[in-house]
Amino acid sequence: MLKDITLGQYYPVDSILHKLDPRTKLFGTMVFIISLFIANDIWAYVIATVFLASAIKLSNVPLKFMVRGLKAIVFLLLISVSFNLFLTPGTAVVSLGFLKITKEGMIVAGFMGIRLIYLVVGSSIMTLTTTPNQLTDGLEKSLDFLNRFHVPVHEVSMMMSIALRFIPILVEETDKIMKAQMARGADFETGNLIQKAKNMIPLLVPLFISAFRRATDLAMAMEARCYRGGEGRTKMKPLKYGNQDRVTYLVYVLYLAAIIGLRILRVQIF
Amino acid sequence: MAIKAEHINYVYGKGTAFEQHALKDVNLEIEAGEFVGLIGHTGSGKSTLIQHLNGLLRATDGKLYYNGRNIYEEGYDMRALRSHVGLVFQYPEHQLFEIDVFTDVCFGPKNQGLNKEEAAKRAKEALTMVGLDESYYKRSPFELSGGQKRRVAIAGVLAMNPDVLILDEPTAGLDPKGRDEILDQIKRLHEERNMTIILVSHSMEDVARYVDRILVMNHGEKVFDDTPKEVFQHYKELEAMGLAAPEITYVVQTLKSHGVPIDTSITTIEEARDEIIRLLGK
Numbered sequence: 001m002l003k004d005i006t007l008g009q010y011y012p013v014d015s016i017l018h019k020l021d022p023r024t025k026l027f028g029t030m031v032f033i034i035s036l037f038i039a040n041d042i043w044a045y046v047i048a049t050v051f052l053a054s055a056i057k058l059s060n061v062p063l064k065f066m067v068r069g070l071k072a073i074v075f076l077l078l079i080s081v082s083f084n085l086f087l088t089p090g091t092a093v094v095s096l097g098f099l100k101i102t103k104e105g106m107i108v109a110g111f112m113g114i115r116l117i118y119l120v121v122g123s124s125i126m127t128l129t130t131t132p133n134q135l136t137d138g139l140e141k142s143l144d145f146l147n148r149f150h151v152p153v154h155e156v157s158m159m160m161s162i163a164l165r166f167i168p169i170l171v172e173e174t175d176k177i178m179k180a181q182m183a184r185g186a187d188f189e190t191g192n193l194i195q196k197a198k199n200m201i202p203l204l205v206p207l208f209i210s211a212f213r214r215a216t217d218l219a220m221a222m223e224a225r226c227y228r229g230g231e232g233r234t235k236m237k238p239l240k241y242g243n244q245d246r247v248t249y250l251v252y253v254l255y256l257a258a259i260i261g262l263r264i265l266r267v268q269i270f
Numbered sequence: 271m272a273i274k275a276e277h278i279n280y281v282y283g284k285g286t287a288f289e290q291h292a293l294k295d296v297n298l299e300i301e302a303g304e305f306v307g308l309i310g311h312t313g314s315g316k317s318t319l320i321q322h323l324n325g326l327l328r329a330t331d332g333k334l335y336y337n338g339r340n341i342y343e344e345g346y347d348m349r350a351l352r353s354h355v356g357l358v359f360q361y362p363e364h365q366l367f368e369i370d371v372f373t374d375v376c377f378g379p380k381n382q383g384l385n386k387e388e389a390a391k392r393a394k395e396a397l398t399m400v401g402l403d404e405s406y407y408k409r410s411p412f413e414l415s416g417g418q419k420r421r422v423a424i425a426g427v428l429a430m431n432p433d434v435l436i437l438d439e440p441t442a443g444l445d446p447k448g449r450d451e452i453l454d455q456i457k458r459l460h461e462e463r464n465m466t467i468i469l470v471s472h473s474m475e476d477v478a479r480y481v482d483r484i485l486v487m488n489h490g491e492k493v494f495d496d497t498p499k500e501v502f503q504h505y506k507e508l509e510a511m512g513l514a515a516p517e518i519t520y521v522v523q524t525l526k527s528h529g530v531p532i533d534t535s536i537t538t539i540e541e542a543r544d545e546i547i548r549l550l551g552k
Contacts, residue, residue: 176359179326180357183326183357184365184381184430186377186381209412
């Protein structure tokens with residue numbers, strides 16, 4: 001049942017991308033997203049495609065897992081593509097009453113579609129190759145400078161990783177309680193909306209109680225080990241850039257330079 | 271027979287990176303009125319197996335019969351099956367949710383479609399069976415002790431009046447007194463109501479003392495299926511699976527290896543005592 005949901009998305013295989021520092025991947029995703037908005041030329045998209053395709057190849061994650069994320073945006077994709085297709089002024093190619101498809105519209109819609117798809121696939125590469133904990137670690141380190149403005153970066157990222165850590169536990173717990181209540185004849189599927197909401201009580205009450213119990217236990221366990229926030233705290237596995245990270249950053253620079261260069265050289269296509 | 275499983279296979283997370291073959295070609299038959307123990311190391315597939323028996327999990331492959339009918343048949347009433355095959359999960363006290371003990375125990379019977387009076391009658395019976403008197407009825411389940419909570423939860427399943435009762439480690443985390451009380455009550459249910467009982471346990475002593483037959487699971491496969499006496503003869507193989515025989519088995523086996531003509535099929539302390547007295551009396 002619920003166990004079949006993959007959470008946090010992380011796909012555990014060994015690859016170059018899995019071994020990269022999470023900061024490198026975070027930064028790379030940012031670079032890629034920015035590049036997609038800079039690109040306004042077919043060649044820039046070719047370069048972006050090559051960049052994305054090699055990242056997919058290097059990640060060793062089956063393509064179907066990347067594409068899975070697209071399901072969530074199918075609707076958005078359809079709307080934005082069709083709006084651009086029909087509502088961009090220019091020379092008409094096809095006319096259907098008051099709707100007309102223009103040449104410019106087709107180009108804009110095409111690029112818009114590709115841009116959205118690349119955005120989703122690009123960011124899912126990061127989440128598929130980085131564990132949630134690494135990700136929050138990377139964020140914490142990258143946002144270190146905010147400490148100077150009295151933002152409790154460590155505490156926020158600790159809360160994030162605890163929340164992420166608890167998702168699978170609570171899913172499992174939900175699954176267990178649901179089954180236990182089903183064994184007692186509970187029915188979670190039939191009935192109208194109000195009936196269904198009422199039927200959830202036997203699931204939600206134990207779930208809340210268990211969440212609070214776990215939270216108290218965890219707080220106690222952390223205090224027993226003298227946790228007192230981020231100040232002066234060191235890491236068992238501090239994030240350190242390696243050679244592969246330096247090479248990756250170089251690739252980013254070259255990639256971004258190429259995209260920006262193309263934009264400057266051929267300012268307008270559409 | 272009450273339950274018959276044929277070539278049951280179950281795979282968790284099929285088609286993902288987390289795929290796990292939890293049950294491999296499991297065949298078993300459980301007769302009505304039997305008291306069966308199910309043992310196995312953590313992750314051996316015990317819990318997965320018992321969730322098949324009342325239809326909470328559906329086998330990836332294989333057939334499961336309850337009283338001769340295939341439960342995977344089109345239109346089979348799973349909810350009816352669940353009131354015949356009661357399942358008490360591990361730490362069942364975590365499923366309590368009502369404002370008082372009595373209402374919580376009524377939850378099952380009410381789901382079966384019984385009216386208020388009938389449900390109340392069943393709840394009363396069930397609570398009496400687990401040894402909780404009327405002074406508990408109006409108390410919040412959350413203010414009880416661990417052992418009491420667990421008895422309330424077991425009563426919640428008993429109130430559905432099942433023919434087969436499956437208990438997943440009903441004594442986990444209880445003190446010795448609480449453990450004995452619960453197991454004795456289960457034994458009574460078996461004897462007085464002729465309920466079929468399947469007891470999942472880690473404790474070989476408990477299993478040896480109560481059950482007529484033991485099923486041993488290892489890595490998703492059924493490895494042994496026999497009387498306790500027979501199964502514990504294989505104590506070396508059990509050890510290799512991360513299990514063990516009851517302590518007393520080791521005592522008799524050691525005595526035997528020192529040349530004492532003792533019967534090695536002994537599984538309980540009482541039997542060992544009688545056997546040793548008999549040998550000394552000679």
